[in-house]
Amino acid sequence: MKYILMMTGKQSDFEGYARLSKEDLQANVAFMRAFSQDLKDCGVFVSTEGFGWPSEARLVRAGKNGEPVINGIFPESKEFLAGYWIIDVEGPEQAYGFAARASQAPAAGGMPANMPIEVRPILTGRADSGL
Amino acid sequence: MAEHSYDAPFEHLLRELAPQVLGAVARRFRDFSSAEDAVQEAMIAAFSQWPKEGVPENPRGWLIQVACRRMTDQMRSEIARRERETAVAAEAETLASLEIEADMDPDDTLNLLFMCCHPALTPSSAIALTLRAVGGLTTAEIANAFLVPEATMAQRISRAKQTIKASGVPFGLPSQTERIERLPAVLHVLYLIFSEGYASSIGSHLQRLDLAREAIRLTRNTKTLLPDNAEVAGLLALMLLTDARRAARSGPAEELIPLDKQDRSLWDRAEISEGIELLTAALAKGSVGMYQLQAAIAAVHDEAARVEGTDWPQILALYELLKRVAPSPMVTLNHAIAAAMVHGPAQGLKLLGALDNDPRMAGHYRLDAVRAHLLEKTGDYEAAIKHYRTAAACTTSIPERNYLITQAARLAGD
Numbered sequence: 367m368k369y370i371l372m373m374t375g376k377q378s379d380f381e382g383y384a385r386l387s388k389e390d391l392q393a394n395v396a397f398m399r400a401f402s403q404d405l406k407d408c409g410v411f412v413s414t415e416g417f418g419w420p421s422e423a424r425l426v427r428a429g430k431n432g433e434p435v436i437n438g439i440f441p442e443s444k445e446f447l448a449g450y451w452i453i454d455v456e457g458p459e460q461a462y463g464f465a466a467r468a469s470q471a472p473a474a475g476g477m478p479a480n481m482p483i484e485v486r487p488i489l490t491g492r493a494d495s496g497l
Numbered sequence: 498m499a500e501h502s503y504d505a506p507f508e509h510l511l512r513e514l515a516p517q518v519l520g521a522v523a524r525r526f527r528d529f530s531s532a533e534d535a536v537q538e539a540m541i542a543a544f545s546q547w548p549k550e551g552v553p554e555n556p557r558g559w560l561i562q563v564a565c566r567r568m569t570d571q572m573r574s575e576i577a578r579r580e581r582e583t584a585v586a587a588e589a590e591t592l593a594s595l596e597i598e599a600d601m602d603p604d605d606t607l608n609l610l611f612m613c614c615h616p617a618l619t620p621s622s623a624i625a626l627t628l629r630a631v632g633g634l635t636t637a638e639i640a641n642a643f644l645v646p647e648a649t650m651a652q653r654i655s656r657a658k659q660t661i662k663a664s665g666v667p668f669g670l671p672s673q674t675e676r677i678e679r680l681p682a683v684l685h686v687l688y689l690i691f692s693e694g695y696a697s698s699i700g701s702h703l704q705r706l707d708l709a710r711e712a713i714r715l716t717r718n719t720k721t722l723l724p725d726n727a728e729v730a731g732l733l734a735l736m737l738l739t740d741a742r743r744a745a746r747s748g749p750a751e752e753l754i755p756l757d758k759q760d761r762s763l764w765d766r767a768e769i770s771e772g773i774e775l776l777t778a779a780l781a782k783g784s785v786g787m788y789q790l791q792a793a794i795a796a797v798h799d800e801a802a803r804v805e806g807t808d809w810p811q812i813l814a815l816y817e818l819l820k821r822v823a824p825s826p827m828v829t830l831n832h833a834i835a836a837a838m839v840h841g842p843a844q845g846l847k848l849l850g851a852l853d854n855d856p857r858m859a860g861h862y863r864l865d866a867v868r869a870h871l872l873e874k875t876g877d878y879e880a881a882i883k884h885y886r887t888a889a890a891c892t893t894s895i896p897e898r899n900y901l902i903t904q905a906a907r908l909a910g911d
Contacts, residue, residue, distance in 0.1 A: 367893070368644075409622075409653030412645050454645050456619055492697040493746075493753055493896045 368412060368454050368488040369461035371468055373481065374445040380419050386474060393472045401468060405453055410464070416449035452488065461485050507547060510556060511540055515633030518560045520605025526568050529612055530658040533630060535571065539563040606631065607722045610715075611671050614683040617664045622657035623686045624693070629654055632711055642694075642708055680723075684732050684788065687716050691736050695743070696894075709740055730779035731789030737772035738795035741765040753900045757804045769799045787823035790815055809838040826858045830867055842874035862891035866901060878908045 375383075386394065405411040423446065425437040440446075451468065455461050465483040473479035515536065523532035539560045553559040613627040625643075628634045640650035671679060694708025716733045723729050745763035746754050776792045794815045801807040816832040829852055837845025849868055852858045869884035885905035889898050 406648065406652060409649055409656050411649050411652075454621075454643070454649070456621060487893045489893050489895045489898065490697075491751075491895055492693075493894055 367457060367461075368452060368490075369458070370486050370488055371451045371453065371461070371465045372484040372486070373448045373450065373468065374484060375448050375481065376445060377420050377440070377442055379481075380446070380448070382474065390472065390474055390476060393476050397471050401471075402451070404467075405451060405464065410453045410455050410460075412452040412454050414449065414451045417447055420444075420446045458485075458487070507543065507552070510552070511543060512633035514557050514560055515540065516606045516609050516631045517557060518564060519630055520607075520609040521561050522564045522568060523612075524605055524608065525565065528568075528662075530662055531568060531571060532564070533658065535564040535567040536560070538567050606718065608671070610683055610719060610722075611676070611679055612661065612666075614679070614686040615661050615664065615666065616679065616682055617660050617666075618657050620686070620689055622653055622660070623682075624690055625650060625653050626657045627686055627715070628690065628708075628711065632715055634711070680726070680728070683719070684728060687712055687719065688732060688735075688788075690715070691739075695739060709736070709743075712736060713740065725782070727779040727782040727784050728786040728788050730775050731786060731792050734772040734776040734779065735788050735792035735795055737768045737775070738792055738799050741768035741772065741799060747896070751896060752903075753896045755900075756798060761802060761804075764799065769796075772796065772799070785818070785822070787819060790819040790822060794819075807838075809835060813839045826852055826855050826861075827863075830858075830863060833871075834867060837871050837874065842871040845871045846875070860891055862888040862897070862901075865891065866897075869901075869904065873904075873908060881905075882908050 383394075402411070402414055405414075420440060423438070423440065425440075426434050427437075429435040451464075453461060453464060455464070462485060465485045468483050469480050470478040471481070473481075518539065519532055519536045522536055523529045526532055542563050543556075543560060547553075610627065610631050613630050614623050618626065621643075625639055628639050628642075629636060636651045636654060637647050639654075640647040643650065691709050691712035694710070694712055697708065713733070713736050716729070716736060720726075720729045720733050741764050742756070742759060744765070745759035745761065746756075748754055772792065773796050776789065776796055779789050780793070794812055797808050797812050797815070813832070813835040816828065816835045819828050820832055829848065833845045833848035836848055846868065849864065849871070852864055858864050865884045865888035869881045869888060872878075872884060873881040882905045885901050885908070889901035889905065892898050892901065
């Protein structure tokens with residue numbers, strides 16, 4: 367079963383990250399690196415990506431003739447995807463366990479941020495064999 | 498090390514030989530993990546040498562010899578690294594001088610299968626290891642079949658080998674008692690490989706390895722090794738009787754077609770005959786197990802030329818037996834469907850009630866899907882629509898979700 371673990375944050379969270387001290391940033395980077403490595407060592411890793419910051423996000427809709435109509439101003443309260451991991455595990459409990467680990471990424475002062483990680487099952491093209 | 502994809506003309510030969518060679522080398526050195534690496538290297542050597550020099554007269558002996566040499570080299574370097582005592586070095590010398598047997602013990606392959614379906618492994622690890630060691634597939638092929646990166650699959654296989662090593666169960670032929678104890682785990686792994694393959698074989702997944710065919714091949718080999726076991730035959734029959742419907746169960750847009758709507762002329766008659774023949778012989782042996790019963794149910798469906806001709810009382814009786822032999826929520830679910838076909842949907846819905854508080858079914862879409870189907874039959878469309886939609890929200894399969902949404906839409910439009 368594949369799951370996506372999504373790390374999201376508000377504009378203010380990204381701004382907080384940008385103000386981390388050198389030590390705190392290094393601790394965060396080291397944590398993320400070790401976490402991904404651990405997923406690999408456990409044989410569950412599928413993929414991971416991090417995203418550009420909310421200031422670089424654009425909302426695009428099709429205009430009258432299908433041309434892109436671009437918007438870039440978002441409310442302060444909106445949650446933005448910061449990054450994700452896709453893992454292939456035995457079941458949801460194992461996915462929740464890894465999510466709880468990711469949630470402990472250190473923030474300011476090296477303290478675990480306990481940020482929420484959204485866990486969603488990934489749909490497959492396979493049918494239930496019904497056996 | 499880069500792995501080679503097995504292609505013609507050696508593919509078939511090498512895949513048949515791989516488990517035999519691995520079984521022999523692992524038995525000799527009593528180290529499954531290193532033997533596996535050594536055999537992979539022997540296979541790679543065969544790929545580079547055989548096209549130029551031709552296939553050796555005794556390809557199996559050739560592969561065993563190359564793998565054993567590799568094992569010995571490895572042991573020597575290990576000894577050098579650790580600066581061990583002469584006693585161990587002498588042991589390596591003895592091993593190196595062992596005569597290579599031309600004749601193989603067929604039990605080696607069986608032994609390997611038992612090792613790969615080790616009870617300490619998670620299902621996904623056991624599946625990966627079995628496909629690699631017994632199936633002779635490359636890590637890349639297995640990774641591709643399960644849509645994960647090759648490095649992840651390599652790591653999963655490597656961890657599985659470590660788990661086996663750490664479990665302390667020696668690589669040796671299991672006793673008759675152990676064999677009986679562990680056979681269900683082996684059959685379960687083969688069954689899981691089949692159902693993964695069968696479930697994924699919707700539409701044109703040309704890039705993906707056909708795991709259903711691979712499971713049939715492995716089960717066929719297992720049956721050759723354990724010819725008297727009725728459950729092995731039952732499992733093979735179940736696979737064939739299910740696989741026979743493959744072409745009929747999805748439409749041109751990859752949409753699911755349930756059993757009662759399938760074009761039965763598309764069913765594979767040869768697979769059905771073989772399955773029924775196997776099953777008949779297995780049932781005659783007298784010890785009826787869960788795979789034979791499931792195969793018998795599949796056979797009753799397959800024998801009906803038209804859906805109206807399905808012998809539901811017979812299927813219901815078989816599910817009642819299955820409920821006693823191997824009770825599970827899925828069996829209860831299917832039993833309820835059969836009961837509904839014989840005694841009406843109200844009876845089916847009553848039986849489903851038993852699953853409402855079963856934690857194993859919590860959040861499982863099939864309970865809602867079956868309930869929706871039975872509610873529809875009672876004429877309670879509103880409730881049926883609700884359960885079709887709940888089921889659609891819970892399933893992790895896109896074809897299933899589309900099917901369930903379509904069912905809800907059909908009723909909502911009436």
